[in-house]
Amino acid sequence: MTGTEQRSPRTPSTPKRDRVRRHILDFIDNASPGTSLASERELAMTLGVSRPTIRAAIDDLVQSGLLVRRHGRGTFTSPQKITQELSGSTGLAAPPAQGTWSSRVVDFTIAPAGWSRASRLNIDPDDEILRVTRVRLVDGEPIAIERLELPAALVPGLAPEDMETGNFYQLLRERYGINVTEAVQTLEPSVTNPEQADLLDVPAFFPIMHIQRTTQDDTGRTIEYAQSAYRGDRYRITTKLHFDHTSG
Template identity: 45%
Template sequence: MRSPVKRTQARDAILAMVADHEPGEALPSEHELCEHLGVSRPTLRAAVEELVDEGVLVRRTGRGTFKAAGRVSQPMAPSAGVRNGFRVPLAEGVWESRTLSFERRSAGARLARALTVSPNEPVVRAERLRIVDGAPLAVERIHVPEKYVPGIDGEDFQRGSFYRLLRERYGITMARAAQSIEATVTDEQESSVLEVPPYTPALLFDVTTRDTQDRVIEYTRAVYRGDRYRLDSDLVFDHVQP
């Protein structure tokens, strides 16, 4: 029978050990940890399992156990003068992008409704991996009517800010977005590129963005790792209820 005291001591010792590790750095093997901590393998596994559940550690099949990447906090702040609107300050961390696929195709019925174009309208579709502080965070699927971005290619979606590119190359300034967020799980392809097990809890963002001329420029569906992404907001009450 495992001792809760020993499990707790092993957990605390591992926490102290990974405090000096960089995100993504591997822990010693089970055998080495058992010898170093003076615990049995079942006790060690129970302690590691707790830390995996808490998001401190992550297991990678066939590779070992690693310190998990830090959680990214995205503040959401009310926009001055915009009722029920939000401005989005920059999120934490160093953000990078890697294009996974890029194509041109007809919008089709569903995208036509989202982008307010005809079903035959050519659109560009880019799927990109968002990486923060060197660890994968999200898969974004971006759709833009081709008429607004002539000559764009897949590499353009990994050269810094996409909105900056729209402004500097095409003279398009984004003004507002309609966004919905719901719980989901990762599918097999998303799990592979996000380096998580299949059906891992995630957040699904559905975003339609308009420019200063009120044209729908972009429709995006993005899946963010639930263990790494958090939205923070401050709420202001218009009236105090009796």
């Protein structure tokens, strides 16, 4: 988090809200991922507290990633986290997850690269690039935002609907003969800005994993620059460590 970013203020805790929080935490511990929580009205009647007290406790647990609000449907326990092993041969380009993956394209634009994007993609500033922003979904639930930039000359005829299903790197191989071989990728914890929060259907300042990736094919060409925001409540990154006699 940078010095200019601020978290939304939290309401001071109270004994009643703590009691509500403990009740909901007990429910989460005994429920399956994705289980519906009782309505605010039902919880208020059961626990003998006001609805604002219920709402404040739920807000805290949503911000913590233990509960998920879905507009028009209610509040649910968080889905099971997707565990991704971090190694030199795998990344988050196409992370595994149970369910059906799809994408919703929200921007699909061809424009001159300009100096900064041309530098990233090793092309001339006047060359055109394709910029795609899409929301990745699992079983219809937003899970990530991907912003892709690639030289337009590499993918003639590519259309928005091509980016809605299937594996993008497989499409590059089969339609355009582009074989992706390596990438430099960085991961950084962050929080959503208002635009990201709206696309992911989460509150502002929600935890995300921000990823930047520059990808090359088997000829050494830079074929893609990508920035992605993965929901922090849906991912767990694991790393295998090796130690020797010099390890601290």
